[in-house]
Amino acid sequence: MVRMTTRTSRTGRRADALSKERIVAAAIEILDADGESALTFRALAARLATGSGAIYWHVANKGELLAAACDDVVARAMAPAGRSTRPSDAVRNAALGVFDAIDAHPWVGTQLIAEPWQPAVVDIFERLGAPLEELGVPASGQFDAASALLSHLLGLAGQYAAGARLLPPDADRSDFLRDVAERWASLDPEEHPFVHRMAARLPRHDDRAQFLAGIDLFLAGVAGAADPAA
Amino acid sequence: MVRMTTRTSRTGRRADALSKERIVAAAIEILDADGESALTFRALAARLATGSGAIYWHVANKGELLAAACDDVVARAMAPAGRSTRPSDAVRNAALGVFDAIDAHPWVGTQLIAEPWQPAVVDIFERLGAPLEELGVPASGQFDAASALLSHLLGLAGQYAAGARLLPPDADRSDFLRDVAERWASLDPEEHPFVHRMAARLPRHDDRAQFLAGIDLFLAGVAGAADPAA
DNA sequence: ACATGTCTGGAACAAAGTTCCAGAATGGAT
DNA sequence: ATCCATTCTGGAACTTTGTTCCAGACATGT
Numbered sequence: 001m002v003r004m005t006t007r008t009s010r011t012g013r014r015a016d017a018l019s020k021e022r023i024v025a026a027a028i029e030i031l032d033a034d035g036e037s038a039l040t041f042r043a044l045a046a047r048l049a050t051g052s053g054a055i056y057w058h059v060a061n062k063g064e065l066l067a068a069a070c071d072d073v074v075a076r077a078m079a080p081a082g083r084s085t086r087p088s089d090a091v092r093n094a095a096l097g098v099f100d101a102i103d104a105h106p107w108v109g110t111q112l113i114a115e116p117w118q119p120a121v122v123d124i125f126e127r128l129g130a131p132l133e134e135l136g137v138p139a140s141g142q143f144d145a146a147s148a149l150l151s152h153l154l155g156l157a158g159q160y161a162a163g164a165r166l167l168p169p170d171a172d173r174s175d176f177l178r179d180v181a182e183r184w185a186s187l188d189p190e191e192h193p194f195v196h197r198m199a200a201r202l203p204r205h206d207d208r209a210q211f212l213a214g215i216d217l218f219l220a221g222v223a224g225a226a227d228p229a230a
Numbered sequence: 231m232v233r234m235t236t237r238t239s240r241t242g243r244r245a246d247a248l249s250k251e252r253i254v255a256a257a258i259e260i261l262d263a264d265g266e267s268a269l270t271f272r273a274l275a276a277r278l279a280t281g282s283g284a285i286y287w288h289v290a291n292k293g294e295l296l297a298a299a300c301d302d303v304v305a306r307a308m309a310p311a312g313r314s315t316r317p318s319d320a321v322r323n324a325a326l327g328v329f330d331a332i333d334a335h336p337w338v339g340t341q342l343i344a345e346p347w348q349p350a351v352v353d354i355f356e357r358l359g360a361p362l363e364e365l366g367v368p369a370s371g372q373f374d375a376a377s378a379l380l381s382h383l384l385g386l387a388g389q390y391a392a393g394a395r396l397l398p399p400d401a402d403r404s405d406f407l408r409d410v411a412e413r414w415a416s417l418d419p420e421e422h423p424f425v426h427r428m429a430a431r432l433p434r435h436d437d438r439a440q441f442l443a444g445i446d447l448f449l450a451g452v453a454g455a456a457d458p459a460a
Numbered sequence: 461a462c463a464t465g466t467c468t469g470g471a472a473c474a475a476a477g478t479t480c481c482a483g484a485a486t487g488g489a490t
Numbered sequence: 491a492t493c494c495a496t497t498c499t500g501g502a503a504c505t506t507t508g509t510t511c512c513a514g515a516c517a518t519g520t
Contacts, residue, residue, distance in 0.1 A: 148444030155385025214378030221451030
């Protein structure tokens with residue numbers, strides 16, 4: 001009787017045996033410590049004290065590895081969400097949960113937008129969309145509203161990841177903001193009046209608060225569409 | 231007297247001379263015809279009948295090349311926007327202009343989110359934010375509102391680009407949507423009630439209309455914040 | 461013991477970005 | 491007209507990375 005399954009996690013194997021879980025965990029450590037560009041199969045093999053071929057026995061390719069790492073982080077971020085709150089808070093909590101996860105692991109942002117059909121994104125979509133019913137959004141508008149929320153979230157995720165890619169290790173974020181503000185301020189006020197004006201506000205802005213403000217704008221719009229007479 | 235500048239575009243040079251413009255134009259052709267993965271310096275050199283070294287004399291690296299190509303497309307997309315319309319229509323027009331550009335050139339989406347500090351994004355930010363003043367959004371909220379609009383746009387851009395990366399050449403988009411709908415429908419209705427419900431709506435949805443609906447949700451929220459008493 | 465299927469480690473390959481450099485092309489100075 | 495410095499070109503070569511291949515170690519059932 002031949003066991004054809006690949007994933008047999010049999011009982012007695014040496015303790016330091018490779019497994020998809022251990023590989024994903026090591027990948028997350030590398031990504032968090034040294035950024036996206038540091039995750040190579042060679043670095044991973046070195047950290048696991050093995051060869052790249054051994055890794056490929058457990059993981060099909062780099063995309064699958066990244067997706068698994070991303071799922072892992074997102075699943076953890078989604079877990080602690082009480083169902084007891086108001087629906088608008090449910091949306092806020094879900095969004096902030098993902099925001100905080102991306103803040104802690106910027107590479108998740110890259111992965112989320114790189115492959116929007118992966119399970120993690122579907123989960124996020126669910127969490128953002130489910131409360132809309134209770135908010136009184138008509139069925140016909142729920143898809144549009146949830147998609148807009150998701151796009152907002154993914155867009156921010158992408159920008160965050162891009163920022164992390166630019167700033168080598170961690171670096172002082174306020175220095176970076178000051179640089180951008182200077183560049184904005186030096187733009188021609190005739191051609192870019194708005195950006196020129198916003199330059200003054202950039203240095204003391206709070207990413208998280210700004211993100212939440214965006215969510216609230218959405219929710220305000222949704223509420224208006226839900227009961228235009230109220 | 232030595233001319234130190236690099237960019238002297240002198241008058242008499244042979245007609246088929248390389249230039250950043252010609253290189254960018256060729257890059258756009260390749261990107262549009264065969265997708266992001268087809269743009270390599272070797273392919274570019276082959277199309278321009280030269281070597282990769284010659285290209286590097288005009289362009290610092292691949293990032294700069296992509297940014298230039300992206301700027302080119304975005305600049306064209308922004309051009310035809312009358313200032314005569316209502317401010318809310320100005321926002322819609324700017325957003326739809328970028329949407330249509332991304333629809334025609336999905337690789338622009340990748341580039342926009344990959345480097346959100348590039349000029350093209352600043353331009354978009356300007357066009358999205360400038361009308362907010364006329365909409366009566368208080369100065370303190372304009373930054374938040376414009377950022378939210380930008381994130382929404384970039385998020386959608388990323389998803390569009392991801393879709394184009396997945397579907398090899400052009401392929402029938404409705405086939406793809408049907409596949410995704412099936413996968414959504416096969417999810418556990420207990421765990422993913424919302425996504426499960428949305429599966430039915432997915433096949434006959436319109437990307438552009440959905441994007442515009444998102445913008446309108448935002449504008450509705452912005453209007454509410456602008457004059458909560460009206 | 462032996463055979464079979466599972467798993468490992470590292471060599472080897474292919475593709476892509478980038479660097480290097482020898483030399484052609486060009487325009488000004490003598 | 492000749493020479494020279496500079497600009498520009500073409501392609502070879504280097505480096506890194508994802509991926510494939512494969513020889514063999516390990517464990518298990520007969």
